[in-house]
Amino acid sequence: MERCFVEACLIVGFVPNLYAYYAKNETALGDYLALQNRKTTLKTKEKEVINLVVSQFNGCNYCLSAHTQIGKMNGFTEDQILEVRTGKASFDSKLDALAKFVLSTVENRGRASEAVKEQFFVAGYTEANLIDVVIVIGDKTISNLIHNLADFEIDFPLAEELQTAVI
Incomplete structure (x- = not known):
């Protein structure tokens, strides 16, 4: 756990308040970092698409700011x-299919529309990717709920508000 914590802090350059809050529980920070650092079929950009869509849907300004x-x-x-946060990525067809899949999944509590699921698979994603997407959705939902409940200070530059309420 200590190695993952140090690596995560080195990436952002400080100990984020989210990590400090998790540390109030004896095992939560280690569990969270193990989940975040697990081996996955997804690329870093794909995980960020998921993090941004889910955080927007859940209204977590802390995670939106961090993941921006x-x-x-x-x-x-x-x-x-900003576009990804609306559940679209017109600049990249594969990421667009992912963003739409993630939004449909969270909006429908795991029952993404068949059309969106088909687009996800046509874009080149696999069932292994689907499982990893759901794990990242769960991971991000945990952080969103923790911040929304605890409302600790946001220690990243604040994310810009969306101009239109798409989600």
Whole structure:
């Protein structure tokens, strides 16, 4: 757990308040970091798409702010991040299918529309990817709920508000 914690803090350059809050529980931070650092079939950009869509859907300003910065560190522009938060990614057809799948999954509590699921698979995703997408949705939902309940200070630059309420 200690190695994962140090690596995570090195990425952002400080100990995020989310991690400090998890540390109030004897095992939560280690469990959370193990989940975040598990081996996955998804690329970093794909995980950021999931993190942004889920955080927008759940209204978690902490995670939106953190993942806006992490998304930029992984090559997304501000405009792309704002679009991804609406459940679309017109700049990349595969990420677009992923964003739509994630939004449909969270909106419908795991019952994504058949059309969106088909687009997900046509885009090149597999059942192994589907499982990993759901695990990342769960991971991000945990953090969203923790922040929304605890409402600790956001220690990242605040994410821009969406101009239209798409989600």
